[in-house]
Amino acid sequence: MAGTVALRPCGDFRTSYGSDQTVFPTRMSLAFCVLGVAALSLAPFVFGKYVLSLLIQIGYLGIAALGLNILVGFTGQISIGHAAFFGFGAFASAFISNKLNVPVFFAIPLAGLATTAVGLLFGVPAARLKGLYLAIATLAAQFILQDFFARAGWFTGGVAGTAAKSFSVFGVEISGDQHYFYVVLAYLVILYLAAANLMRTRDGRALVAVRDHYLSAEMMGINLTKYRTMSFGVSAFYAGIGGALYAHYLGFVSVEGFDILFSIQFLAMIIIGGLGSVMGTLMGTVFMVLLPEVMGGLAKMLSGSAIDRLLSLNEGIVFLREMTIGAVIVLFLIFEPDGLAHRWRQIRAYWKLYPFSH
Amino acid sequence: MRTNTTAAALLLSAGAMLSVAPVATLGQGIPVGHLTDFSGPTADVGGPYGQGVADAIAYINRQGGVGGKKLEAETVDYSYQVPRAIAAYKNWSGRVVAIQGWGTADTEALVGFITKDKIPYYSASYAATLTDPVGGSKSDKATPYNFFYGPTYSDAARGLVQWAAEDWKKKGGQGKGKYVHMGANHPYPNSPKAAAEEYAKELGFEVLAPIQFALTPGDYTAQCLTLKQSGAHYAYLGNTAGSNISVLKACQTVGVQVQFLGNVWGMDENAMKAAGSAANNVVYPVRTSAIWTDKVPGMALMREISKMSDPGGTAYRASHYIAGVCSTLFMKEAMEWAVANGGVTGDNIRKGMYVKQNWTPKGTEGVCKPSTWTAQDHRSNLQFDLYRVEVKGATDGSIGDLIAKGAIQMKRVATIELPRKKEWHGW
Secondary structure: OOOOOOOOOOOOOOOOHHHHHOOOOOHHHHHHHHHHHHHHOOHHHHOOHHHHHHHHHHHHHHHHHHHHHHHHHHOOOOOOOHHHHHHHHHHHHHHHHHHOOOOHHHHHHHHHHHHHHHHHHHHHHHOOOOHHHHHHHHHHHHHHHHHHHHHOHHHHOHHHOEEOOOEEEOOEEEOOHHHHHHHHHHHHHHHHHHHHHHOOOHHHHHHHHHHHOHHHHHHOOOOHHHHHHHHHHHHHHHHHHHHHHHHHHHOEEOHHHOOHHHHHHHHHHHHHHOOOOHHHHHHHHHHHHHHHHHHHHHHHHHOOOHHHHHHOOHHHHHHHHHHHHHHHHHHHHHHOOOHHHHHHHHHHHHHHOOOOOO | OHHHHHHHHHHHHHHHHHHHHHHHHHOOOEEEEEEEOOOOOOHHHHHHHHHHHHHHHHHHHHOOOEOOEOEEEEEEEOOOOHHHHHHHHHHHOOOOOEEEOOOHHHHHHHHHHHHHHOOOEEOOOOOHHHOOOOOOOOOOOOOOOEEOOOOOHHHHHHHHHHHHHHHHHHOOOOOOOEEEEEEOOOHHHHOOHHHHHHHHHHOOOEEOOOEEOOOOOOOOHHHHHHHHHHOOOEEEEOOOHHHHHHHHHHHHHHOOOOEEEEOOOOOOHHHHHHHHHHHOOOEEEEOEOOOOOOOOOOHHHHHHHHOOOOOOOOOOOOHHHHHHHHHHHHHHHHHHHHHHOOOOOHHHHHHHHHOOOOEOOOOOOOOEOOEOOOOOOOOOOOEEEEEEEEEOOOOOOOHHHHHHHOOEEEEEEEEEEOOOOHHHOOO
16 A cells, blocks of 8 residues: 555655655646646536536535545545545535525535544544454444434435535526536646645645554654544545535435445545555546446447347346446456556556656 | 208308318427436336326327327327426427326426426326415415326325225224334425325324335335334335335335325226235225226217227227326317417417316216316316225236226225315315
């Protein structure tokens, strides 16, 4: 798990702390990032409803997954209750905008803060636990929150769920995916930059130190409890913002979406993307969102074809999708344990030195 | 003179055909959304119902569609997950003019969207909260675009309670009979709970604390022991057939002596076969006038429609299948009215639902119950039948055979006719 952020190819020397800590190692990478965001902001004019909905999905899931990566990939903790925090953010934002009549523009960050508080609450006992025990403690958070959602009718509407208003700024309502896309994009860019920056600060480095060797970290004067709890809080904040964006995108929040499978899916995203990698998180999210769609499309193409008839799949063909997703994840863990971010670095290194790599 | 008129009529009709024909070929069809649960916790009954809707749409298209336009149905299996249903809706909005839906939680979640977009929504959820198009009843929201064919969950449960009260008298029960609600903590089983409990109290029952069991099949021995201990006489099963079977079987093992009352989705021919003798004696409401083996005129059309997915015509179709067909055909006739009155828009389809009173779709007489929707009240059916299950011996083999042999029998025990009370509206 450790070390994926620190590895540098040979010959890549740094002469100042500034260049060592920069978010964008070269001008080119900065230009690519700006160009990427600019290209994305053209998406609503280019793509149809379907692609746009996938992009928005990637956006809010990517934000929440980044939160989990800060906790798991950077701090070395584990959480299998991330979906519950995501759900809390969704319900909190709906509650704040519906019941307290706060414009959605403010409700989303407020929901993030409320989720942070809940994350800190569950982080306090969790900060004293490690490994499997921590996993079970976060599992408890998952179940406690899920049960809370189903029973706290005043907050969540109980099992019937609750409607969430569409995004509005000072009375101007922004409805429709085409506009909402920009809201998600803005949050994505800001929160990803914030996370990349966090890792350059003392606090961010403290988190990595806790992950790499908690005993050494403590001897260096890092307060373990403080940083572990903080990591839970930051992770919950990202989950809460992701959940709030999801709530106002869908327009309705219901308790059943935030189960443990969803938590596991977040873990899958960051493992596939690369633990301890900000960009990897986004890659993993893209992968996990697109995989079912691609597989669904393949299954549709297969249905009625010669293979379908040969194996007499019939109705079983839709289940091919689920099975392939499972298989792809297993294969990924075997052949690319460091995630997509690692593969991407290798591709980059290959082209950098092309054609004289070695 | 006579030949002239005939010639003119022929010319006119030819002209009409010519003018219609290009529409039929060039017209883009009528987009319709179809939400169904083929793989989630209610797939046991969602399967036959969804198939009924799909077959009916295929049949309508084979007959030339509506006003010469084919129905372009997009079927989405949403696994009973509300977010997936809403995602599907968002994908459809702006395109579809009507939707054939499914569950209570998702239908209620979509109320705001479809009302805003003016899209008639034919749910398979019969929640009473969906029956008030203007608001002001006990339901807290107006649902002008929600329609469904069948008695509401609440009315069906009231009918069952009414039957239970008579049964209690007939059996010479001493003192107060005890009634208990059983089901998952989910909008669908919860929907009739308050209405039935209040009516049970009114009719002199003692209402016990509800017993919870999940929507998915499992081991419900604990629930049955609680039920046994509570001393209940009548137990309402609020879930769909799959998990109810688990309860019936567990209760049979434990030796519970309770009269079970199933809801519309809680018992059907497939469940009887699966539960075997455990389903014996369950009383449940049926929202069609006939079941598959009945010899009534409308059944011929049902069998034709069934051949869309079963060309051999041998399949036995559970009552849910027939209900799915009825729901789709009601929608089709409202669309036909819309075609003749300004075009197929959501608003016109809605108006089309109000045109007739006590009507059945053409060709379904004796199968689909005569129904009435008005601009003030969407309680379409206040009259329905209660059936009792009788299972004799083993239930191996096909359902059609089992019914033919008499191993599974469904006996009509009562026809309930509830008054259209204002204070019963919306809950």
